[in-house]
Amino acid sequence: MKTFGKIGIGLAAVCLSAQAFAADVTIRLAHLNPEDPFASHSGAMAAVFKSLVESNSNGAIEVQLFPNGQLGKDNEVIEQVRSGIVESTISSSGGMAQHYPLVGVFDIPFAFPNIGVASRVISKDSAFGEKFVADLEGATELKVLGLIDSGGFFAFTNSKKPITSVADMEGLRIRTMTLPTHEAIVSSLGGQPTPLPWAEVYTALQTGVADGQMNPVPIIAFAKFDEVQKYLSVTNHIITPYIWTMNAEFYNGLSDEHKTLVNWASEVATEAGRSMSRVIEASEKGLPALSAKMEVNVVPPAEQAKFAEAAQPAVRKLIEDQYGAAGIAMLDALLASISEENTY
Template identity: 85%
Template sequence: MKFLATTAIAALMATGAMAQDVTIRLAHLNPEDPFASHSGAMGAVFKSLVESNSNGRIEVQLFPNGQLGKDNEVIEQVRSGLVESTISSSGGMAQHYPLVGVFDIPFAFPNIGVASKVIDTDSSFGEAFVADLEEKTGLEVLGLLDSGGFFAFTDSVRPIASVEDMDGLKIRTMTLPTHEAMISSLGGQPTPLPWAEVYTALQTGVADGQMNPVPIIAFAKFDEVQQYLSITNHLITPYIWTMNAEFLGSLSEEDQYLVKWAADVATDAGRSMSRVIEASEKGLPALAAKMEVNVVTPEEQAKFAEAAQPAVRALIEENYGAEGTAMLEAMLSSIEEEKTDF
């Protein structure tokens, strides 16, 4: 749901001027710099809008860089009320809401335009996905966006230009069974690790490589410990912004409106910042200065899809049953609908 403009917020805030002071602790895994990561941008915009439009009654405290723990741990803190809000990867959310794995069908999204429309709380699929997540976790979803763009592979063994190049590579994945199934189907060795351990694992050879969007590869400085960057565009996964539902419900109606409106604006800012980073010298050009970059051809992409899609689909059907299959089909249908707008 999109929210009204700042003038409407100001009018509503005037009626809630006597409300009690509030602190919102917002955690995420990425750098605080709003020009380095989408969640950094989201945190900065949210803090500015909430604090200024509440005349300082509501304070937003930011905890970036995984300061409060691993992704899944912080989600648990939000569910229990120890922390008010977090912006999470699909890997962290999967341990609380496994159906997030439906996003992991390789090459399902044809381009970033379609992905941006589908991975949104206002899309037909986004509304259904959010409603189900909220019902099963008890969390309130404030924002839904992509994790920074399409995934690419990095590694220190060889360029990945074909499925055959994946053979035997130890690829770090999020703790997602769907990601593990995909890597296995391509001939690699999935190495699930929490985010905080990835750089060291790549540095020491525990993992040969990993997969992430270009902005994340850049701010994580993987170019320091990886030699090759292969542009495959094989996945795009969500980041999900949640808040403790009881906490949100305890706020006045005006403050609830402010929080949701500010989060909506901040989510748009985060989505836009990912595109800016991708297109700027902070993205691919910076990585190309230190890494050998190759782009996988459409013909080879089709072979990747042919090898990996059946394995991931079978895992979704096996692990999540009819419910997972229905969610997957709803997402694929939404993708097809959005394709017609381009």
């Protein structure tokens, strides 16, 4: 197993060693986002999981939550889970990409026709989800507890101008996750990709290191990007997964009763997170709140088609060049699953 983020792992070990564990079993669950279950899907997932596991184990299992990236950068926390320092994490595709690069297959622009299809496909129980999860588990030796979208379709924000066409992307420095596929999307549209870890994004936008970024509306809202960005352009160009994992050795060491509890509690918690994203999108916490401080525009379908025409070939070529036959096979399986689930 490769070792990443030794400093982050060391700091986490010091932090965690100070905890006093009264229960028979302790599950430390980390994620990047706010702890408030009404502010983010991972906050909701963590809160529901903690409540269900602790109450239904009669206190035999304690779930300790570490939100807001307390234990380090996303990829570092995944390494902590792989190493057994932390039991579980809910992570972005950007963090997972450094451990399992094939997560980039989700980044074919405009592949998902709507959020209903996306919800059915981006699930560990879908036909594609089962294939994806089995491959990820084999490559990382992690146990996957949940697969969920990152909060909805991505929009662009920036501090320079509205994005109404591909031409408006020219020269904009857009922060991306540390995902080659995201960098390819921005480059193919004429922008300048600026890959940065999540913890650095707000400051980068505030100081002008990056002109803009791309994320789902709920993430833009809770990250308060409206404080440092003037324009929000609804493009709906991609939708990416968050992946909930657990140290496999820890999971396998649980009693059968506790495994069953973890399995169904994580399933219920994942659905709670999925629902919370839709609630945030539809409520005053979503676009209405952002519209009060930002200039919002929706890119019409005819222009979206031009975005797709520019970006899709670039991302497919990158997947083929970097990940070879395995990458194309996984991508084609994803596209086939989207087609099968598009029954509306």
